[in-house]
Amino acid sequence: xxxxxxxxxxxxxxxxxxxxxxxxxxxxxxxxxxxxxxxxxxxxxxxxxxxxxxxxxxxxxxxxxxxxxxxxxxxxxxxxxxxxxxxxxxxxxxxxxxxxxxxxxxxxxxxxxxxxxxxxxxxxxxxxxxxxxxxxxxxxxxxxxxxxxxxxxxxxxxxxxxxxxxxxxxxxxxxxxxxxxxxxxxxxxxxxxxxxxxxxxxxxxxxxxxxxxxxxxxxxxxxxxxxxxx
Amino acid sequence: xxxxxxxxxxxxxxxxxxxxxxxxxxxxxxxxxxxxxxxxxxxxxxxxxxxxxxxxxxxxxxxxxxxxxxxxxxxxxxxxxxxxxxxxxxxxxxxxxxxxxxxxxxxxxxxxxxxxxxxxxxxxxxxxx
Numbered sequence: 001x002x003x004x005x006x007x008x009x010x011x012x013x014x015x016x017x018x019x020x021x022x023x024x025x026x027x028x029x030x031x032x033x034x035x036x037x038x039x040x041x042x043x044x045x046x047x048x049x050x051x052x053x054x055x056x057x058x059x060x061x062x063x064x065x066x067x068x069x070x071x072x073x074x075x076x077x078x079x080x081x082x083x084x085x086x087x088x089x090x091x092x093x094x095x096x097x098x099x100x101x102x103x104x105x106x107x108x109x110x111x112x113x114x115x116x117x118x119x120x121x122x123x124x125x126x127x128x129x130x131x132x133x134x135x136x137x138x139x140x141x142x143x144x145x146x147x148x149x150x151x152x153x154x155x156x157x158x159x160x161x162x163x164x165x166x167x168x169x170x171x172x173x174x175x176x177x178x179x180x181x182x183x184x185x186x187x188x189x190x191x192x193x194x195x196x197x198x199x200x201x202x203x204x205x206x207x208x209x210x211x212x213x214x215x216x217x218x219x220x221x222x223x224x225x226x227x228x229x230x
Numbered sequence: 231x232x233x234x235x236x237x238x239x240x241x242x243x244x245x246x247x248x249x250x251x252x253x254x255x256x257x258x259x260x261x262x263x264x265x266x267x268x269x270x271x272x273x274x275x276x277x278x279x280x281x282x283x284x285x286x287x288x289x290x291x292x293x294x295x296x297x298x299x300x301x302x303x304x305x306x307x308x309x310x311x312x313x314x315x316x317x318x319x320x321x322x323x324x325x326x327x328x329x330x331x332x333x334x335x336x337x338x339x340x341x342x343x344x345x346x347x348x349x350x351x352x353x354x355x356x357x358x359x
Contacts, residue, residue: 047273083288088272097286098276157330160289161277170289172277196337203274206336 025122032109033058033119039126045200055085060128060198064187067120074116077108080178082163082171087203100171132198138185138218148220156213161204164224173204180225189218267349270342274334283353295328306354314347
């Protein structure tokens with residue numbers, strides 16, 4: 001009996017700071033993040049939602065991001081989407097092709113280390129609907145970067161909208177050279193497989209890729225941060 | 231300018247003004263007809279085909295194959311409607327074109343794709359085939 005009480009008290013002492021941190025993070029989410037991000041699943045996620053939102057939905061952030069990356073990024077937010085969210089609202093005709101209209105983009109809120117840790121904790125608790133991410137789908141098999149790059153750029157056309165290294169590739173999608181550091185493997189796999197499941201009406205097509213393609217592209221993106229993002 | 235010339239000038243100007251209003255009325259009606267397809271185009275197609283529908287989108291700087299210029303009447307007139315529909319639904323490879331044009335069949339409904347083909351004919355001003 002005494003042992004049980006001791007164990008319960010010990011757990012309480014250890015767990016308490018974490019709970020307090022998440023609570024503080026939830027308050028910050030409410031006061032600073034919710035005007036641009038959906039932290040609960042929108043009831044009607046129509047095309048209007050894509051046009052109206054100012055940042056990506058965060059109601060499944062805990063199934064998407066790596067916590068260590070969140071803590072780091074929230075203190076020093078470097079733009080992930082070169083043309084912002086939503087790209088169509090931040091482009092203008094240029095001399096040769098359309099270009100990003102930088103004057104319409106606003107920098108992301110920067111947090112202190114303590115607040116970044118608290119917000120990351122709160123975000124990791126937002127895991128989204130059950131089954132959204134296919135847990136364990138990525139088999140973590142070794143992927144050749146040469147083959148990965150060939151599929152990413154030439155055979156499946158991902159490079160049309162995403163940058164696999166800084167300065168090269170498309171600008172309407174998020175850059176992926178920090179994707180491995182930023183994103184969970186099973187999320188990458190699941191999102192490539194069916195982007196519309198996460199983001200109904202998103203401007204990324206659902207390509208009906210075969211299993212080897214999904215494994216290969218996920219493995220490639222995971223390695224990008226280590227090999228080319230630094 | 232004598233009185234007769236003044237009257238003639240007045241009629242010419244009145245006629246021109248009336249034509250402008252008539253044209254503006256027609257343009258508005260036409261724009262309404264294509265509003266939904268134009269909105270879909272703005273969401274999905276502009277990233278590669280450009281704000282001006284001229285194939286000079288945001289993503290084209292490093293593309294090995296440049297996207298179709300939808301404002302080009304000659305180039306667009308050579309493509310039948312069913313090929314346009316297939317390219318949008320099943321992607322560029324399905325019509326022996328670039329893989330960089332993805333399949334939108336899982337995102338757009340058949341009806342939306344049909345409306346898009348009609349809208350593309352409006353953009354290119356090259357009529358249905």
